[in-house]
Amino acid sequence: MFDLKAYLKVKQQAVNAALKTLWDDTEPYPTPLVKAMRYSLEAGGKRLRPILCIGATEAVGGNEADVMPAACALELIHTYSLIHDDLPAMDDDDLRRGKPTCHKAFDEATAILAGDALLTAAFEILATAGRHSENDALKWLEVAYLIARAAGYSGMVQGQMIDLSVEGREITLEELERLHRLKTGALIEASVMAGGVLGGGSSQEVVALGAYGRHIGLAFQMADDILNIEGKPETLGKPVGSDQVLQKVTGPSMIGLEEAKARASNLIEHALEELKNFGIRGEPLAALGRYVIERNK
Amino acid sequence: MFDLKAYLKVKQQAVNAALKTLWDDTEPYPTPLVKAMRYSLEAGGKRLRPILCIGATEAVGGNEADVMPAACALELIHTYSLIHDDLPAMDDDDLRRGKPTCHKAFDEATAILAGDALLTAAFEILATAGRHSENDALKWLEVAYLIARAAGYSGMVQGQMIDLSVEGREITLEELERLHRLKTGALIEASVMAGGVLGGGSSQEVVALGAYGRHIGLAFQMADDILNIEGKPETLGKPVGSDQVLQKVTGPSMIGLEEAKARASNLIEHALEELKNFGIRGEPLAALGRYVIERNK
Numbered sequence: 001m002f003d004l005k006a007y008l009k010v011k012q013q014a015v016n017a018a019l020k021t022l023w024d025d026t027e028p029y030p031t032p033l034v035k036a037m038r039y040s041l042e043a044g045g046k047r048l049r050p051i052l053c054i055g056a057t058e059a060v061g062g063n064e065a066d067v068m069p070a071a072c073a074l075e076l077i078h079t080y081s082l083i084h085d086d087l088p089a090m091d092d093d094d095l096r097r098g099k100p101t102c103h104k105a106f107d108e109a110t111a112i113l114a115g116d117a118l119l120t121a122a123f124e125i126l127a128t129a130g131r132h133s134e135n136d137a138l139k140w141l142e143v144a145y146l147i148a149r150a151a152g153y154s155g156m157v158q159g160q161m162i163d164l165s166v167e168g169r170e171i172t173l174e175e176l177e178r179l180h181r182l183k184t185g186a187l188i189e190a191s192v193m194a195g196g197v198l199g200g201g202s203s204q205e206v207v208a209l210g211a212y213g214r215h216i217g218l219a220f221q222m223a224d225d226i227l228n229i230e231g232k233p234e235t236l237g238k239p240v241g242s243d244q245v246l247q248k249v250t251g252p253s254m255i256g257l258e259e260a261k262a263r264a265s266n267l268i269e270h271a272l273e274e275l276k277n278f279g280i281r282g283e284p285l286a287a288l289g290r291y292v293i294e295r296n297k
Numbered sequence: 298m299f300d301l302k303a304y305l306k307v308k309q310q311a312v313n314a315a316l317k318t319l320w321d322d323t324e325p326y327p328t329p330l331v332k333a334m335r336y337s338l339e340a341g342g343k344r345l346r347p348i349l350c351i352g353a354t355e356a357v358g359g360n361e362a363d364v365m366p367a368a369c370a371l372e373l374i375h376t377y378s379l380i381h382d383d384l385p386a387m388d389d390d391d392l393r394r395g396k397p398t399c400h401k402a403f404d405e406a407t408a409i410l411a412g413d414a415l416l417t418a419a420f421e422i423l424a425t426a427g428r429h430s431e432n433d434a435l436k437w438l439e440v441a442y443l444i445a446r447a448a449g450y451s452g453m454v455q456g457q458m459i460d461l462s463v464e465g466r467e468i469t470l471e472e473l474e475r476l477h478r479l480k481t482g483a484l485i486e487a488s489v490m491a492g493g494v495l496g497g498g499s500s501q502e503v504v505a506l507g508a509y510g511r512h513i514g515l516a517f518q519m520a521d522d523i524l525n526i527e528g529k530p531e532t533l534g535k536p537v538g539s540d541q542v543l544q545k546v547t548g549p550s551m552i553g554l555e556e557a558k559a560r561a562s563n564l565i566e567h568a569l570e571e572l573k574n575f576g577i578r579g580e581p582l583a584a585l586g587r588y589v590i591e592r593n594k
Contacts, residue, residue: 023450033450033458084413089405108386109461112409113454116381119413120449123420127442130434137427137434144441145424152417153320153330157410161330164406 004287008051011064015050016042018068019075022121036106036114037121041079044097048220049074049191055284056192056209059275062199069129070143070194073122077151078187080118083111085160123148136198143194150190159183166249173254177218185217192285208274209285215271216289222264223293225250229257235297264293301584305348308361312347313339315365316372319418333403333411334418338376341394345517346371346488352581353489353506356572359496366426367440367491370419374448375484377415380408382457420445433495440491447487456480463546470551474515482514489582505571506582512568513586519561520590522547526554532594561590 019041023034030038050071057067086093086101087108094104103111123144130140149155159182166179192213196206228243229252243250252260271289275282316338320331327335347368354364383390383398384405391401400408420441427437446452456479463476489510493503525540526549540547549557568586572579 031450031455031458032462033455037450080413084409087406087409089409110458112381112384112386113458115413116377116416117450117454119416120445120454123441124445124449127438127445130438131442134435137438138431140438141424141427141434144420145428148417148421148424152421153328153334153414157414157417158328158330161328161407161410165329 002283002287004284004291007284007287008291011051011054012047014064014068015047015054015071015075018072022072022125032106032110033113033117036102036110037118039105040083040102040114041076041118043099045075045079047075049078049187052188052191052213052285052288053195055288056195056201056213057199058195059209059278059282059285060196060199060201060205061281062195062201067195067198069125070147070198073125073147074187074191074194076118076122076125077147077156080115080122081151081156081160081187083115083118087111090160090164119151139197139200142197146190146193146197147187150186155182155186155190156184159186168247171249173251176249176251176254180218180221181214184221185214188217188220189213205278208277212271212274212285212289215267215274216292219264219267219271219289220292222251222260222267223295225252226257226260226264227296231296261293268293299580299584301581301588304581304584305343305588308348308351309344311361311365312344312351312368312372315369319369319422329403329407330410330414333399333407334415336402337380337399337411338373338415340396342372342376344368344372346375346484349485349488349510349582349585350492352585353492353498353510354496355492356506356575356579356582357493357496357498357502358578359492359498364492364495366422367444367495370422370444371484371488371491373415373419373422374444374453377412377419378448378453378457378484380412380415384408387457387461416448436494436497439494443487443490443494444484447483452479452483452487453481456483465544468546470548473546473548473551477515477518478511481518482511485514485517486510502575505574509568509571509582509586512564512571513589516561516564516568516586517589519548519557519564520592522549523554523557523561524593528593558590565590 023030053067053071053074054064057063082096083102085091086096087103093101095101102114106114126140126144126147130137130144133140151157159179162179163183166175189210192209193206196209201209225243228240228250231240233240243253251263255263268289272286275286320327320335350364350368350371351361354360379393380399382388383393384400390398392398399411423437423441423444427434427441430437448454456476459476460480463472486507489506490503493506498506522540525537525547528537530537540550548560552560565586569583572583
């Protein structure tokens with residue numbers, strides 16, 4: 001029986017160790033800018049995107065060390081997006097995972113710049129990995145392209161833009177799912193595809209991994225919204241029911257709790273279906289898929 | 298005699314034409330996000346960085362079409378930096394080149410996201426160019442690396458961070474020049490180096506181009522600060538003397554107007570010195586160098 005808990009722990013440690021080495025501590029570092037970048041990066045994320053990237057590369061026979069720069073880049077981009085989303089002009093959040101948000105711990109200008117610097121550093125890391133590996137140069141360019149496309153004006157940034165624009169107006173379930181696909185799904189999809197590309201997966205394998213990523217991305221968001229209603233504040237680390245207080249439109253609020261759970265399960269079934277040709281190597285991704293809807297935080 | 302005015306006009310048109318094709322106009326585009334990106338991108342920049350990139354590639358025998366993706370990426374990054382610098386939490390500017398800044402024309406959230414999306418799009422463009430050219434894959438990775446390093450936590454973003462931190466306190470000329478080297482110099486240096494790399498320049502040539510870029514970057518900033526004192530508001534498109542009103546520390550305010558002019562001339566002499574081995578091919582860059590301190594806007 002595959003032990004997901006142990007797998008997550010080992011991979012989180014590996015990712016955290018790699019993230020620690022990104023910026024050195026000799027003068028003039030850490031600058032106040034790098035301190036703010038690190039503050040948010042080390043605020044206790046689950047490292048889901050890096051682990052999906054590693055799991056995907058293992059699914060096609062690649063190995064962790066080879067994709068670590070991509071895993072780090074994905075976490076930097078995820079972290080930058082949280083910092084900017086929390087800004088007063090956006091969601092105006094004071095707390096994230098129980099700690100002051102970046103603009104509260106530092107100031108607004110520093111938070112904007114820390115986000116900008118994390119996003120830029122992600123591409124510096126990808127380019128650095130690529131320029132040192134002549135044989136894999138095209139793979140790294142492909143990965144930089146996949147990640148940039150998923151993160152930018154036709155992906156994550158566009159999702160945040162739509163999220164801000166739907167506040168307080170009625171939307172359809174289709175619009176809501178498009179929003180989630182862009183805002184969280186696109187980068188999750190890119191995470192698994194990046195792992196597949198770098199591990200030398202065939203184009204069919206990369207396509208299957210992308211489909212897996214799309215399904216679990218939507219299920220992840222649905223599960224988050226269900227936890228916001230049903231979760232325990234002590235395990236969740238934040239108050240439950242905040243979406244209802246804010247009258248935020250979510251999957252459960254539109255189609256009801258039971259229907260939302262059925263939809264999340266169905267998405268995971270479809271995700272696991274995509275893994276059927278990977279055999280035993282796909283087991284970590286399969287377990288991660290089940291975890292997405294079974295977790296309690 | 299080399300006709301810089303005609304050269305600038307032709308190159309600006311070529312860059313503007315390339316920028317126009319970056320995002321298509323079929324549904325769902327242009328989204329409000331892409332509209333905001335375009336608004337700032339088309340607000341009348343001189344396209345200095347793209348033209349330096351093109352001039353540098355011509356100096357090593359390369360050609361314009363091959364570097365156009367890099368030229369566009371540089372302008373996108375420059376534009377994103379202006380949008381974020383103008384934000385209320387930063388310099389809080391309502392006007393840029395006589396037009397409302399992005400957050401005034403749209404809103405603050407849109408401006409933050411438009412900046413994020415422009416920065417991300419720059420790397421999408423570089424990665425796209427690289428993945429379509431197997432022979433030049435390593436060159437594009439090198440260029441993405443140079444640009445990311447120049448734009449990020451050890452370059453432009455760090456420069457803006459220092460700029461915010463020095464407001465209202467005494468600094469030395471060395472500190473001021475370091476600030477300018479990071480905030481404007483680094484990306485200008487990367488612009489010419491990128492052109493050199495993509496044009497197939499030798500490492501000595503790329504190093505010489507980088508040194509040229511560093512010198513004109515500092516001269517450019519000094520000339521800007523001189524124009525802020527001596528320029529004519531009707532050619533400049535903004536009020537003169539605004540730095541004095543804001544008690545902003547500049548080169549001229551620290552060492553006096555005459556000394557500042559001598560320093561700018563001296564920097565340009567050093568820049569031109571770096572071009573001596575490029576012969577006739579280096580003429581556009583030489584003329585651009587002279588223009589930096591002779592322009593009246």
